[in-house]
Amino acid sequence: MDGLTPFAGYNLAIGIVVALELLYFLSLEASVAAYRRFVLVTVAGVTLAVIAGPIAELVAPALVHWVHAIAALLVVFGLYDPVTNDTRTTEWARVLLSEPSRVRRPAEWMTPMDDEILAAFHDTGLALTPSVVAFNTGFSRKEVNRRLIELEAHGFVDKVERGKYRLARRGERYLRGQFRTGSATDDEGEDDSGIRG
Structure with a gap:
């Protein structure tokens, strides 16, 4: 590790910002992530790509492609169900609201x-x-x-x-x-x- 190059520093900064945005999204939509595993799998893939990719580039450059490949697989399995050959269109349509300002606020009695x-x-x-x-x-x-x-x-x-x-x-x-x-x-x-x- 020769130090942080400007390009690697930029990648790492972008990765941290995106990861924080994803965590914020999950905190807003906790009920979505709680029972829809495909959302967590997709978010894990994106987080792995944006955080672990730049870190692997700094620490172990030989592993960068492996990290990106695993991240890509997680994203694919979050968007696609190979067992039923389904692209999860309906599930993602339910997760993503048509208007971001309309966030559901479930009552305490709701599950x-x-x-x-x-x-x-x-x-x-x-x-x-x-x-x-x-x-x-x-x-x-x-x-x-x-x-x-x-x-x-x-x-x-x-x-x-x-x-x-x-x-x-x-x-x-x-x-x-x-x-x-x-x-x-x-x-x-x-x-x-x-x-x-």
Whole structure:
């Protein structure tokens, strides 16, 4: 190691800035990263490329290509599922919001599973049973049923008849990032039109 050249210093500085931005993104979207492993795999690949690449260039230049190859594989596996031959388009569409200003703020009672359940209703626009939701989200029917009861109690889904639910206006507004949850006043002063009284 002969010292830090300007080019290597620039790479290292850019890598640190990008890594800090990624950590900030993950802190904002903790619920996303908590249960969507492909996001963590992609972020790990990008972080490895931008941080470990410049560090390897300084410490062990012979390993730079290996570090970049491993980082590229992580990014590819985050964007592509080789088992099902799927590019994860739907999953990434759910993660990336159409408007960055509309960040969902889940209430304390909510779990990461709730976003997936609500999205299943939103994608179909139909009344669904817990079994259908469980099949399409990959969760157990028992877990989905328990969460649907909780979501109904808070007005995010409506029970249309025995064993069938539909996305309520409040749930739709939550998915679009237009409904802030988390405080008692959120539920008290707001009607179904989203106007506070």
